[in-house]
Amino acid sequence: MPDLSTDTGGIRSPNPFWLASAPPTNSGLQVQRAFEAGWGGAVWKTLGTPIRNVSSRFGGHTIGGVRGAGFNNIELITDRPLEANYREIAETTRLFPDRAMIVSLMFETREEWREHIARSIDAGADGLELNFGCPHGMCERGMGSAVGQEPAVNERITSWAVEFSTVPVIVKLTPNVSDIVPHGLAAKRGGARGVSLINTIKSLIGVDIDRFVPEPRVGGASTNGGYCGAAVKPIALHMVAALAREQSFGLPISGIGGVTNWRDAVEFMLLGASSVQVCTEVMLRGYGIVEDMIDGLEAYLATHGFASVSEMIGKAVPNFREWGELDLNHETIAKIDPAKCIGCQRCVAACHDGAHQCIHPQEGTRVPRVDEDECVGCNLCQIVCPVTECISMERVEHAVPPASWNEHVADPSTHPLRPKKGSHG
Amino acid sequence: MPRPLPALPETRSETAFGDFKLPLAPSEAVAEANRCLFCHDAPCIAACPTAIDIPQFIRKIATGNLRGSARTILESNILGMTCARVCPVEVLCVGACVYNHLDQPPIAIGRLQRHATDAAFDAGWSFFRPGPDSGFRVALIGGGPASLAAAHRLRRCGHACTILEAKGTLGGLNSTGIAPYKLRVDRSIEEVDWVLAIGGIEVRTGVRVGEDVSLADLERDFDAVFVGVGLGADSRLGVPGEDLDGVHGATAWIEQMKLGAVELSGIARAVVVGGGNTAIDGVRELLGLGVPAVTMLYRGDRSRMSGYRHEWEAALAEGAGAEWGAVPIACEGCRRVETIRCVRLDASRNAIPGSDFELDADLVLVAIGQSRLGAMLAAMDGLRVEGGRIAVDPHGFAGRGKWFAGGDCVNGGREVVNAVAEGDRAAQAIDAMLRGGAKGGSSDA
Numbered sequence: 001m002p003d004l005s006t007d008t009g010g011i012r013s014p015n016p017f018w019l020a021s022a023p024p025t026n027s028g029l030q031v032q033r034a035f036e037a038g039w040g041g042a043v044w045k046t047l048g049t050p051i052r053n054v055s056s057r058f059g060g061h062t063i064g065g066v067r068g069a070g071f072n073n074i075e076l077i078t079d080r081p082l083e084a085n086y087r088e089i090a091e092t093t094r095l096f097p098d099r100a101m102i103v104s105l106m107f108e109t110r111e112e113w114r115e116h117i118a119r120s121i122d123a124g125a126d127g128l129e130l131n132f133g134c135p136h137g138m139c140e141r142g143m144g145s146a147v148g149q150e151p152a153v154n155e156r157i158t159s160w161a162v163e164f165s166t167v168p169v170i171v172k173l174t175p176n177v178s179d180i181v182p183h184g185l186a187a188k189r190g191g192a193r194g195v196s197l198i199n200t201i202k203s204l205i206g207v208d209i210d211r212f213v214p215e216p217r218v219g220g221a222s223t224n225g226g227y228c229g230a231a232v233k234p235i236a237l238h239m240v241a242a243l244a245r246e247q248s249f250g251l252p253i254s255g256i257g258g259v260t261n262w263r264d265a266v267e268f269m270l271l272g273a274s275s276v277q278v279c280t281e282v283m284l285r286g287y288g289i290v291e292d293m294i295d296g297l298e299a300y301l302a303t304h305g306f307a308s309v310s311e312m313i314g315k316a317v318p319n320f321r322e323w324g325e326l327d328l329n330h331e332t333i334a335k336i337d338p339a340k341c342i343g344c345q346r347c348v349a350a351c352h353d354g355a356h357q358c359i360h361p362q363e364g365t366r367v368p369r370v371d372e373d374e375c376v377g378c379n380l381c382q383i384v385c386p387v388t389e390c391i392s393m394e395r396v397e398h399a400v401p402p403a404s405w406n407e408h409v410a411d412p413s414t415h416p417l418r419p420k421k422g423s424h425g
Numbered sequence: 426m427p428r429p430l431p432a433l434p435e436t437r438s439e440t441a442f443g444d445f446k447l448p449l450a451p452s453e454a455v456a457e458a459n460r461c462l463f464c465h466d467a468p469c470i471a472a473c474p475t476a477i478d479i480p481q482f483i484r485k486i487a488t489g490n491l492r493g494s495a496r497t498i499l500e501s502n503i504l505g506m507t508c509a510r511v512c513p514v515e516v517l518c519v520g521a522c523v524y525n526h527l528d529q530p531p532i533a534i535g536r537l538q539r540h541a542t543d544a545a546f547d548a549g550w551s552f553f554r555p556g557p558d559s560g561f562r563v564a565l566i567g568g569g570p571a572s573l574a575a576a577h578r579l580r581r582c583g584h585a586c587t588i589l590e591a592k593g594t595l596g597g598l599n600s601t602g603i604a605p606y607k608l609r610v611d612r613s614i615e616e617v618d619w620v621l622a623i624g625g626i627e628v629r630t631g632v633r634v635g636e637d638v639s640l641a642d643l644e645r646d647f648d649a650v651f652v653g654v655g656l657g658a659d660s661r662l663g664v665p666g667e668d669l670d671g672v673h674g675a676t677a678w679i680e681q682m683k684l685g686a687v688e689l690s691g692i693a694r695a696v697v698v699g700g701g702n703t704a705i706d707g708v709r710e711l712l713g714l715g716v717p718a719v720t721m722l723y724r725g726d727r728s729r730m731s732g733y734r735h736e737w738e739a740a741l742a743e744g745a746g747a748e749w750g751a752v753p754i755a756c757e758g759c760r761r762v763e764t765i766r767c768v769r770l771d772a773s774r775n776a777i778p779g780s781d782f783e784l785d786a787d788l789v790l791v792a793i794g795q796s797r798l799g800a801m802l803a804a805m806d807g808l809r810v811e812g813g814r815i816a817v818d819p820h821g822f823a824g825r826g827k828w829f830a831g832g833d834c835v836n837g838g839r840e841v842v843n844a845v846a847e848g849d850r851a852a853q854a855i856d857a858m859l860r861g862g863a864k865g866g867s868s869d870a
Contacts, residue, residue, distance in 0.1 A: 065459035342526035349465035386462055
């Protein structure tokens with residue numbers, strides 16, 4: 001059986017699946033039930049000066065009939081007394097000593113940070129996560145993403161926490177920045193042992209089109225919130241990978257953002273995450289999803305011959321490149337398997353209206369024809385095809401050696417490009 | 426404008442039936458609509474005689490645009506509410522769905538169409554307005570689906586319409602013939618009212634063309650004539666004892682069952698002669714009304730029957746019996762039929778000597794076809810009648826001046842959706858003729 005245990009900046013857990021700091025980690029009874037279900041760690045709902053919340057707080061994004069494909073919230077940090085939180089953290093760490101207990105914190109003054117870091121560690125925290133990411137409510141008060149968006153402030157507060165803490169400190173980063181790398185480096189300079197990302201994306205989830213009020217509706221108005229759920233995974237993967245490949249960074253990463261199952265988790269880990277954090281999918285379906293995550297990850301590791309999770313972490317990072325490094329002479333074209341084609345011709349519509357006008361209907365059959373002289377290998381047909389493995393993108397062999405844009409620009413004569421396709425004459 | 430129907434009796438036999446195919450719940454409809462692949466040049470459209478833009482109406486259900494969905498359907502098929510219930514979708518749109526080639530069930534197109542069109546009827550949405558008055562007048566003989574579809578299209582083009590219907594009921598077989606587990610007469614009448622609500626369609630019921638009004642009168646008084654008379658009386662077996670009590674033509678019996686009441690007390694065994702869809706309807710209706718044993722008697726074998734396989738399988742599931750490869754040679758009994766004497770046929774459909782057998786039968790429905798009414802037109806020079814069917818060109822032009830035709834009297838007896846398509850097609854040809862000032866046929870006929 002492969003070893004699922006992981007170490008994220010000194011925070012060890014029996015598997016890489018942590019609950020993110022959010023409603024599912026709001027109380028001791030919840031986290032204890034999650035640990036019973038099999039979660040390897042939990043990041044406690046952010047502690048800070050208790051706040052008041054609005055009603056309602058959550059908005060769902062329905063896509064093609066799938067409810068909650070995207071999700072947002074305008075909830076703030078814990079609204080429960082800090083005493084109760086510390087008491088329940090202590091109880092939970094006593095009951096589940098093998099799980100990772102990370103306490104998320106968001107305070108203003110140096111003294112507050114000092115006090116609550118000490119109290120968190122007294123309660124049994126294995127690590128601390130600094131919430132520099134929340135994009136609503138708290139940032140207007142100078143906390144959350146207001147910190148995460150300013151590298152100098154990030155570095156200063158991180159250094160306070162590191163100074164006061166005897167357990168590893170990781171910094172949770174906001175995606176509401178143009179480039180994540182300087183923010184990860186700021187946390188590193190502050191002494192963090194790792195980072196977690198992404199926090200939620202500043203968003204407005206929708207509008208009640210009959211009342212003319214944005215959602216989630218609080219009486220007759222709403223506000224921006226944090227976008228999360230399955231739909232945000234591509235944004236999160238990019239930011240995780242951007243830090244993972246940054247040579248000067250090198251800290252462990254806890255991946256967050258649209259993780260719904262073991263496949264998503266594997267993608268995050270292949271791009272450099274040592275652990276993953278889940279919130280939305282648990283909010284939608286409950287803690288029980290972790291059973292499949294554990295099973296699925298074990299089977300994946302076994303299939304690929306990995307003895308432990310650590311062997312797979314970062315495997316895809318070297319293959320994440322700049323556009324200018326990609327081989328412009330790599331050529332593929334679409335091939336349609338007539339035995340599998342069901343004749344829906346979605347590829348025809350997609351290619352004609354949305355791509356390069358090279359897939360055409362044919363007389364006497366519903367199976368379309370690919371004009372290989374015009375096909376640019378864009379992939380759109382394969383994406384819209386409802387049949388598994390009906391359309392494949394096949395490599396075209398030719399004599400022109402590989403050449404990237406960077407190489408071609410530097411010396412066109414030694415790095416020529418293959419003839420251009422898809423211009424229709 | 427007079428209502429096309431006298432009030433229906435409260436106690437009709439057909440009210441014993443519920444829907445064979447249940448309506449979709451709203452959430453079910455949206456989920457099903459979201460499964461649609463929105464095919465390009467979709468095979469379901471090609472399989473629909475009225476070429477409804479099916480992916481488009483389904484997408485509109487998925488987005489909550491039910492009004493637009495109903496409009497898309499009714500734009501192509503003004504009787505789309507009926508067709509949603511009565512079309513043999515298994516061999517039309519649903520049969521053509523590409524999901525049949527994948528390991529997933531095809532889209533429930535008929536039920537989705539019902540969802541949208543029922544919503545339109547329930548909400549009272551109307552979509553169509555008459556065109557500016559053209560000054561032309563068109564007569565439509567027969568008040569069934571073909572004429573209703575033609576009249577509605579003609580009104581949208583601005584032509585005045587007069588429907589001449591021999592019976593007291595409009596809607597044709599939609600009112601008198603559709604199996605009640607698909608559509609009951611009250612719903613058909615609602616649809617007739619809905620079609621007529623466009624205004625400008627004069628309805629004359631109880632008028633027999635050829636008796637109360639002559640073809641020559643129509644030709645003189647109208648700028649165009651559309652013939653949509655359907656089929657005539659049930660064909661007879663031509664065997665001894667056929668006039669005994671308890672032996673009925675199938676469509677006559679079904680009409681009685683739908684518009685009034687049929688007496689079935691004491692009927693223990695019934696035989697339906699024939700192998701078409703009317704025969705299967707008769708079998709399922711008798712079973713549904715509580716007759717314990719109902720047998721279909723068909724001269725061919727199962728593979729030769731013209732009734733749809735899915736209909737026969739439903740009949741089998743409801744308890745139907747069958748005698749294949751045999752025909753009746755006599756109905757026997759004292760005043761009322763008691764047995765039906767049959768003989769088996771060989772592969773060439775010749776009687777096998779000595780193969781006589783008897784089936785007990787308290788009731789016999791004869792569903793071996795209906796007479797064709799083309800003969801009524803034979804008096805008009807230029808109108809071609811072939812085997813009792815009116816011969817038309819691809820636009821429904823019947824070969825003489827201002828005469829057009831469509832529906833069962835042309836196609837010999839097909840689906841409601843074919844009648845609608847042919848009526849609509851002829852109306853467009855009539856409009857082109859009238860606007861072109863040409864007498865006779867459409868421009869490219």
